[in-house]
Amino acid sequence: MIAGILLKGYSGFYYVYAEGRVWECSLRGRFRIQGQEFLTGDRVQILPSNGNKATIEKVEERRNSLVRPTIANVDQAFLVFALVSPRPDLNLLDRLLIQVSEVGIKPVIILNKVDQAEVNSEDATAENSISSLDFYQNLHYDLIKVSTRTGQGIAEVREHLKDKVTVLAGPSGVGKSSLVNALEPGFELKTGEISRKLKRGRHTTRHVELMVCGEGLLADTPGFSSLYLPKMKREELTLFFPEFADVPGKCRFTSCVHHKEPDCAIKAAVESGQIEKSRYEHYCLFLEEVIAAERRY
Ligand code: GDP
Numbered sequence: 270m271i272a273g274i275l276l277k278g279y280s281g282f283y284y285v286y287a288e289g290r291v292w293e294c295s296l297r298g299r300f301r302i303q304g305q306e307f308l309t310g311d312r313v314q315i316l317p318s319n320g321n322k323a324t325i326e327k328v329e330e331r332r333n334s335l336v337r338p339t340i341a342n343v344d345q346a347f348l349v350f351a352l353v354s355p356r357p358d359l360n361l362l363d364r365l366l367i368q369v370s371e372v373g374i375k376p377v378i379i380l381n382k383v384d385q386a387e388v389n390s391e392d393a394t395a396e397n398s399i400s401s402l403d404f405y406q407n408l409h410y411d412l413i414k415v416s417t418r419t420g421q422g423i424a425e426v427r428e429h430l431k432d433k434v435t436v437l438a439g440p441s442g443v444g445k446s447s448l449v450n451a452l453e454p455g456f457e458l459k460t461g462e463i464s465r466k467l468k469r470g471r472h473t474t475r476h477v478e479l480m481v482c483g484e485g486l487l488a489d490t491p492g493f494s495s496l497y498l499p500k501m502k503r504e505e506l507t508l509f510f511p512e513f514a515d516v517p518g519k520c521r522f523t524s525c526v527h528h529k530e531p532d533c534a535i536k537a538a539v540e541s542g543q544i545e546k547s548r549y550e551h552y553c554l555f556l557e558e559v560i561a562a563e564r565r566y
Contacts, residue, residue: 270326274342274434274486275311277478283307283325285315286479286486292323300325308334309477309488310341310434333373335436338477338490342434345375346493347426349439349448351382352400358440362402363551364496365438366410367509371499374436377411377429378402381444384416404545408512417447427452430485438493445491453482459490503559510552512544528556 273287283294294315296305305328307313314327334341346369350357362378369376380402406412413429415422429435430452437445441460449456479486503526507513513527513535521532527549538544 270314270316273313273315274479275307275309275313276480276486277309277476278307279476283313285313285323285325286481287315290321292317292321294323294325296325300328308339308341309479310334310343312342335372335492337494338436338488338492340434340436340477340479340488340492343372343374343436343488343492344433345377345429346436346438347377347379347429347448349379349381349437349443349445350402351443352380353382353385355440355442356400357402359547360551360554361440361496362405363548364498364555365493367498367555368493368495369438370509371501375411377413378405379422379426379439379448380412380414381448382416382418383414383421384419408548415448417444417451420451423451427483430483430487433485434479434488435482435485436488436492438491449482449487453480453487456480456482456487457489498555498558498562500562501559503556503563506552506556506559510548512548513538513552516543526556528553 271287273285273292276284276286276291278284281295283296285292285294292315307328308331311331312329313325315323316326317323331341333343335343346365348362348365348369350362357380366376386401402412411429413422413425415426417423426448437449437458439445446458446460449458478489480489504524507527516534516538518534518537520527520530520534522530525533525535527533527535535544535549539546539549
């Protein structure tokens with residue numbers, strides 16, 4: 270038997286990537302009897318029969334699974350933003366970092382269109398330096414600067430893809446399609462816009478597919494399109510702001526949620542510049558959302 274990853278299920282067949290090729294698999298009968306549900310990304314054991322045919326003999330337990338797109342065992346999410354056109358939406362980036370981390374997926378921030386840095390050097394203001402997202406590196410997030418136009422950083426992205434299952438996320442216009450095409454010419458990213466263009470009905474379900482991209486597997490549909498934060502208790506929000514844990518001082522109140530309380534060590538760290546202002550502002554914004562959601566449960 271050989272180990273593989275389910276790329277897609279289609280018309281009763283299951284396409285599995287194993288040992289560098291795609292196998293058309295049928296199911297062992299007992300899976301049908303048990304009503305076993307398979308998800309794209311499932312880790313399976315297959316038994317080859319002839320040619321590219323095989324049967325799925327075993328399915329491993331899932332490490333994680335996303336709902337939209339429905340996919341299991343995702344290793345990492347590429348959070349794609351652009352230096353300009355559009356400028357990075359840091360509220361969205363901080364939101365995505367929480368959504369991704371909460372399901373145990375590693376975020377990798379990709380900043381595209383860095384070829385435009387020169388053009389903007391004249392107004393090299395604070396806004397530009399924030400746009401460069403450099404401070405996220407100090408928070409121990411991976412940050413790759415790329416230009417699909419010049420090819421800068423593409424080799425590094427390719428290195429990150431290797432042997433991993435990856436999902437893309439990020440607003441439209443930042444260059445997600447251009448990025449996948451730079452990595453794997455011919456890769457078709459099925460974005461919301463494309464499906465709208467094809468006039469798919471709102472209720473048409475389209476199954477997500479994993480496709481070979483470089484030496485890894487990439488979902489053909491971007492993920493994390495919902496803006497909602499995951500359900501959590503207000504005191505859990507700090508877990509998603511790892512820099513808060515590095516602050517040396519202590520708050521006056523042990524129950525401090527770093528918002529309206531006096532003598533707060535986190536607020537002092539924002540004042541001194543140890544914590545980035547935008548991060549703290551988003552923390553406060555998210556805290557209000559979490560508290561409002563708490564009331565609904
Ligand atoms: P998506 O909506 O995220 O899939 O973005 P697209 O891949 O469709 O790209 C949006 C626009 O940005 C297109 O006009 C691309 O030509 C442009 N673009 C993509 N990558 C780069 C880049 O590295 N530099 C510059 N200057 N423009 C880019």
